[in-house]
Amino acid sequence: MKKITDERLVLRNLQNTRIVYIVQTFGILCILGYELFINGIEAMLDNPVWLVFMISGIVAAYLSMSISVEHENKIRNPKKSFIFSTLIILSISVLVSYLITITPNSELSQGTLIGVILFICFLIPNVYIYRLRMKQLIDLDDLEE
Known part of the structure; x- marks a missing residue:
C-alpha cells in the first residue's frame, strides 16, 4: 500500500x-x-x-x-496556571469530600476516599496540560534563538 x-x-x-x-x-x-x-x-x-x-x-x-x-492564542505561564487550577481542584475535592461525609449513612473514610479519587482524576489531565504548555514554551524559546 x-x-x-x-x-x-x-x-x-x-x-x-x-x-x-x-x-x-x-x-x-x-x-x-x-x-x-x-x-x-x-x-x-x-x-x-x-x-x-x-x-x-x-x-x-x-x-x-x-x-x-x-x-491557544496567548502564551500562558504554565506554572501559574498549573498552581491555580490545582488549588481549584483541591478545593472542589475537599468540598465534595465534606458533603459526602455529612450525608446520613456515610463515614469519614468514604468521603475521604471519594475526595482523593476525584482529586487524582482531575489532577492527571491538569499535569498533562502543564507538560504540553511547558513543551510549547520550550519549543518557542528554541525558535527565537
Missing part, C-alpha cells in the same frame, strides 16, 4: 475517520441505551461496550487537549 502524500487526500482521509468515529460512537450509545432500558443501569455498566465507550472518550479528550494547547 502506497503512502498518501497529497494534502487534500490526507485531509479527506482524516475527515472520513472522524465520520466513522462519530457513527461508531452513536452505535455504541444506541447499544448502551437499549441495555439501559431493557436491563437497567447495572447491566449497562457491566457491559464491555461501556468500557470501550469510556476509553475512547478519554483518548479523544486527551487528543483534543493537545490540539487546544497548540491552538
Whole structure:
C-alpha cells in the first residue's frame, strides 16, 4: 500500500475517520441505551461496550487537549496556571469530600476516599496540560534563538 502524500487526500482521509468515529460512537450509545432500558443501569455498566465507550472518550479528550494547547492564542505561564487550577481542584475535592461525609449513612473514610479519587482524576489531565504548555514554551524559546 502506497503512502498518501497529497494534502487534500490526507485531509479527506482524516475527515472520513472522524465520520466513522462519530457513527461508531452513536452505535455504541444506541447499544448502551437499549441495555439501559431493557436491563437497567447495572447491566449497562457491566457491559464491555461501556468500557470501550469510556476509553475512547478519554483518548479523544486527551487528543483534543493537545490540539487546544497548540491552538491557544496567548502564551500562558504554565506554572501559574498549573498552581491555580490545582488549588481549584483541591478545593472542589475537599468540598465534595465534606458533603459526602455529612450525608446520613456515610463515614469519614468514604468521603475521604471519594475526595482523593476525584482529586487524582482531575489532577492527571491538569499535569498533562502543564507538560504540553511547558513543551510549547520550550519549543518557542528554541525558535527565537
